[in-house]
Amino acid sequence: MATIYDVAKAAGVSPKTVSRVMNGDAPVNEKTRAAVETAMAQLNYVPSSAARTMRSQRSGLIGMITGAISAVHEFEDAGLPEIYLVQGAQRVFAQANRTLLIADSGGRADRIPALLQTFREHRVEGVLYVADYHQQVSLPQSLRDGRIVLANCFDAEDTPCVLPDDEGGQFALVDGLIRRGHRRIAYLTLPEHYAACALRVSGYRRAHAENGVEIDERLIQVGALPSPTHEFDLLWDALDRVLRAEPTVICCANDKMAMRVYGLLRERGLAIPREMSVAGYDDYRTIAEHLHPGLTSAQLPYAAMGARAADKLLRLITGTQRPAEANRELVSGPVAWRDSVQSRDFNITQLSTRRKET
Amino acid sequence: MATIYDVAKAAGVSPKTVSRVMNGDAPVNEKTRAAVETAMAQLNYVPSSAARTMRSQRSGLIGMITGAISAVHEFEDAGLPEIYLVQGAQRVFAQANRTLLIADSGGRADRIPALLQTFREHRVEGVLYVADYHQQVSLPQSLRDGRIVLANCFDAEDTPCVLPDDEGGQFALVDGLIRRGHRRIAYLTLPEHYAACALRVSGYRRAHAENGVEIDERLIQVGALPSPTHEFDLLWDALDRVLRAEPTVICCANDKMAMRVYGLLRERGLAIPREMSVAGYDDYRTIAEHLHPGLTSAQLPYAAMGARAADKLLRLITGTQRPAEANRELVSGPVAWRDSVQSRDFNITQLSTRRKET
């Protein structure tokens, strides 16, 4: 493999001049530059990032810790969409000339020290810590002393983080339902210990409050267990309870639950959306687009979160973080309206409202 | 950041001895080793992989090119499961003390040269090229001159690759259906230009042949288009046609199609599995497990493929590839039997056969 010395010799200049051609840190004569570039091309020269890192003390590497890649959760296969988050981050980093080192915790926290060791050996300039669902985490001390940004999670120490706007997402969804004429909106929630649960319920409530619609508390039921062992039984019962409150639409905690609700409603002979509208959360396209009818769902903006988190980390690294900036950033996503929601009781006013919305 | 010299000084030995403690390439006195290790711990020493790479000419890095991470296919969101492939590979590499550099082509082939440049700068020891579905690819020359293994794809130059055993998977599924008493087995296939299509159809045929069951050709229909624009119409018509041939079970090209078939069958008032059994392909658990009833599906063994591909690449790198070994390796997955398939016409013989199978 050709080195900078080979190139220098071939071009009849000093190695330092070759370096200057590559880095543009000092003026180089046009003819010299051409000669160097010709030599580089002929020798098929590729600079060694190891040597560069060593001398310049800048690795250009960003470490990313994620459980998603091998989240072999025993109970859940959540986290797959998190891969979009990787994508969003990767794009931003590539533009900033950084390379991503991805380490996979395999969902096991005890592996993190080893991954971190690898990161340190590679002298990563920062770490992006990605959780597979919105949750609180507590970082090992070793992680906290470097530059780090959390994505899809937060901690008690106010470490910089980027989170989905669950409150706003559920608000937008329910607000949209109300504008479409729904007044009795059932909500099958996540288990209550999930961070997203309380936020979304509060979005649900705010949408009702702001539109002056009262809530029948029987319409809100927990629809899922953390372990799926008796999930169907629970969902069946929860569905039973909300149906007794006679809703016109059922909001589900996520698209997977909505998929099950599709099956359960059909068993009861309720046609979607003619007799019952359904909405999900996540906008997990594999499900939402292929269900029949297409599932209306609030989007979890993973790609945008990844990009924002990457941005944030880059600013931390380059020290351009505006001091006014909050440590915690929320990212909102749109609602994908599909055929699983039917508009009800239209009148002129509501139609015009709806037009504004789009 | 502490260097090997700092450690050497603190332990009262030469840097080379510290190096020996870390690498174990020469005997070190027990007392010396202890002193060095103490010094390393106290100084919080982490060796620099850049320096190591430079001197030893071995980077310990493996490059992975994948479109999955940002496969923003306009029409398909296939490829998400491919992330399991990354997982499988990562695990093997970690054990072999290699670190994965993941580059994301964003589904755009024109970006690959840039990614490759990054890989070369980091002196990767090999490249794993991962496709988002079983397909033929043609590698740029620049990729072909390094050590490379293809996963989930193959090329015309017989580059080493690891592929899913589509023929065997469909065979196992249909064979299992026949053992469960089904004789009229419909098959809604992939579009014909997909590599997997012909393979799976041939597995379907072999299962019939080996069991002495004749095939009513009307039972085989293309069930999907490469673009989803009129996918539902096509599927509707295809379903119509196979139903006229009176099947007892419908095999779908993949789980997404099966999900749509669930909806369509229910619209026709056919209960699954009582009046019609359904099977998928991929074992995309997010879908298969959460559909109601659970979807029987042949597994695409992504994790295993990733591991096998990683193994293969490591053998290429270390030169331990057995010469007898084929360049093309097939990986088989099991069939996940769930409630969407009902057994028919049992008799004692078949019951005992079934017991052996599990």
Next chain:
DNA sequence: CGATGTCATGATATCGGTGTCATTAACAAT
């Protein structure tokens, strides 16, 4: 007992770049 081998360790060069400083020429400003 000298020759040879093994253990344990150190001295030194080197991997391939870049940071620092020096040098020269050309030209502008004083």
Next chain:
DNA sequence: ATTGTTAATGACACCGATATCATGACATCG
């Protein structure tokens, strides 16, 4: 004419490891 400034380039040290070779202390062997 003197000084200062900028462009263009090179010499040299150095980043932090490891490869190579050398060395001294013992143990083993014929």
